[in-house]
Amino acid sequence: MSTVSYLHNPPSGSYQYITINDVIKKNAEIIPNTEAFVYRPADGPRQSITYGELYKRAVVVARFLVSSGVQKQDMVGLFGPNTLARIVAEFGIILSGAVVLQLNIEYKNAEDAIDILDKSKCEMMFADPGNNDQYLSIIESLETSEENNPQRRQYILLRETKSTRLIHKVIDEITTQAEDDVILPKVNPEDDAFVFTTSGSTGKPKLVVHSQFFMTISLKAIPDATTGIKILYNDRPFCWIGGSVVMSSMLGQTRVFTDPTMGTTENGIKKIWDIMREEDVMTSSLMPYHIYDLIKEATSIPDDGYRLEMIASGGQIVDNFYTQVIGRFCRSIIIGYGSSEAAGVSYSMLIKEGDFIETGKIGPPIPGVEIRIVDDDGCIVATETHGNIQVRSALLMKRYHMDTALTSAMFTNDRPPWLKTGDIGLLTSSGDLIVQGRTSDTIARGGRKILPGAIDDLVKKMEGIRDVVTVAVPDTRMYEEACVCYISSELTPAEVQSYCENNFINKVSLDGMGSMPRYFLKFNEFPTAFTGKTDKKKLKTEAARRLNLD
Template sequence: MRPGGLNTMGSPAFTDEDSARYRAAGWWSDVTLSDAVRRNAEQSPGRAAYVDHPGISLTWRVFDCAASDLAEQLIGVGVSRGDRVAVWHGDSAAIHVLLVAIERCGAVVVGVGARAGSREVAAILRTAQPKFLVSDRARSAAARQAAAAVTAGFPVLVLGSGSDAGELCVHIDAAPTALGAERPLGPDDVFLINSTSGTTGLPKWVVHTQNRWYYFHQKAVANGLLTADDIFLPVIPTPFGFGIWTSHTTPIYLGATAVILERFTTKTTYEAIAQHKVTVLCCVSTQLTMLMADRSRLDYDLSSLRVVFAGGEALPYRPAAEFEELTGAKILQFYGSNETGLLSATTVDDSRHRRLRTSGRIVPEMAVRLFDGDRDVTATGHGQPACRGPATSLGYLGGTDHDKLFTRDGWMRMGDICQIDADGYLTVTGRTSDFILRGGKNISASEVEDAVMAHSSIAVAAAVAMPDPVFGEKVCVYIELADSQTVELPQLVEHLVALGVSKELLPERLIVMDELPRSSGGKIAKSQLREDIRARMEAKHECT
């Protein structure tokens, strides 16, 4: 086995035969992200690498030098090859310099969501056991609080900027130490441990090599016809899977420019697209529906957009089609997870129906199968997907939930129920844990949400199970309204019936919120909504 395949993480490993086959096919490479940064600095030294909106801009030459300088500081502090370094930092150009610097130390990044709280960070430190925690100035006090809750004297490094825009330094008294020849990681080594950004249950820690994301990067380039001349705007938090390839992996491998927002809002997103002439927008489907619901979109020139990568949840057709009409861009969906990488994807050559109504055609080299439990039901075209291939992670840290993630014979599972048609296009019909069981009938929450989103007054929708003494569960829908519009449950039901929506998909309770709760990865946090409806029902019961 290669270094990154060692079972020290408690995870399944790629064999030497796997590695040789993937390289022979061109799916994996011997070029690392650090190598690509150096190449970009040599070939396009003056091109913008990362642009903070609003804020500083780093060229590839400055980025490369800053990463090496910061790596030497980290080595001087005591970061050694194989160490884990937790990163709790807001989205900015600086975090990408830091990730490359840690790679050049030969260390492993433990990615912490920028919106995490100190108690959550303390739990992460106990589980992942990094040697250091690096934060930005905005989180420095909370970082020290979290570290102190783990152990006295746990080292916290604060990353800040000097007078030069490209000068980044850790604020600690230690002399820089020159980089050694043996320090950098290889593309098959573990370089990142990050948490799942799922909407239910406790997060688990996914173990990554660079090559799995190199493969994903190649698919994105082919599907979207991406080039070094594209301007990327990824609005997904960096530590998570979707955020890693859209803001770090693909811009670096391409040598393209990435515009970074400290925090997603519809206004700043539209401003950034117009100001920087963004050609590639990357967002989860919830963010896309929020963008479409904001009428200020009409105040900005969005004509530079060419491609929008969307994923994470089912994409409502109406706002997606309207966004394409407004911008002229093509929305490309893919299907996968932080654990598996992609299993299917759409391309710019697909029809609008295929691009917006499906998650794309199955990727042959990911060898996707469908299961019912441990029984292979691929021939039926309906079941729980699982895969083996070059995009998969090494599994969960320490082998956590190995039996849930893998079938008995080693196929990595997704948590969804899917349909694959005769042409190989995949459609998600629901999650294994995201069904509403009403009177013994399984109702797909995603189908309810897609139906509800057909109403023009609704910007975002999330369907969850509402406890019921007679039927067991009923359909409850939480929504965010578009602009200042209003909608009542009877009006919504009447609208859906007129559209011919199946009666089983009709909401039985409607709750309007200013903003639905989000997970760290930007998805709707349905676990919080389920807790909310249970609390509302219990309070109602106590009052009667």
């Protein structure tokens, strides 16, 4: 075994030089009557779509896009909660040769999305106004409210709306307007396929670009334990890379999902468990806070003998507490590690009843991935020595869209380059990766990365605020929570909280949480370091103490 912190797991087989479009069409031909997706809404009947029907409807959408002037590699926006209509729209965009611009809007005035759409020169957008038009005001905010100002982009809404302001079509309408003789463009594996948004250091989202090839070769990187699964559960927002609808469909699996917000509500995990049991789900992708809830509700959820074969989890540091779910709710768990930029990096071996999870321990690299640990000067360190985690593989993002400087900063100057994950960890002498935290101030809440600076920038606009620093405080369920620490002679915590609630999308966000902070603390002064700057470490400690979280 090497004494330096470097690991490489060779690919498990040859890569296939194919596109997502090839796989979608093939599955529609081979398993046309198999359910591709099953939607179990919080309120309403079961809904599903087969592989044959999905392909047929997606082709119609693709032809409409092409006949409407959408060119190959144009970006088409997509926003809204998890629904079957959203899946049809996404596959239609892919089949048209365009790029899916996944939008995860955080602010009620949609200022974060407006910047993305303008930067991407996006002229066509699919959007879902939601039940009772709950997202309509956000969508309308994407356009100017000034009269006599032309609408900047064309909107295809994924359900009916009462809006009279927005010029739009509804997705069901375009099925009668698409021309059957429209020829869809030939797509290449290296073509851009997706843009995922993720937290940026300036407070503006970064646009992570992945290719068609990225998704097709990902099939070689998934754990063997999951490839034979026929029915799986994953309710992560479709706009997240971990919630992408493409992977399960390329494997020919049936993916069951519900509203991501259900897991954040009271008794939500009980409803999710009932859905999985009723659908005979074999494996489930659950966030650590879902597993936490299952463990806490173990005595109140009836035990009828149903067990998941496996639970896959990740998104935050996991410890041995979570093994309590094994035996009662599942036969094994697997812990994964990755990011929007790196995609999959590492996953654990199957963890079974009686096994122990060392805090932060993941496992070896997934097939085709290299991992190394370096110090702050970029020099590789010895095994069992913590440092900065860097990865290299064919799964890495292509670039940050329209930001060459940020892209260059994310990669090393090596050839081929390494991607800097921004995480701290170590490689053990036995060949496992242990993740220990972040190099930045990013707050990890339930798998979502929250940028404190973005919250600070918003709160600073509030009249009466002298200074503000948002910090992470510990949380037994979500791992970390956001706490706004501020200095003001007049504003109460309740007033600052109300201001944030009026600006951040909270309970109606795509994951039911958004970036809304949980705690608000008023200070007379902040602790300072010898440089005179705020000592964030001491501030975090004091915030946790005042909240009785230390």
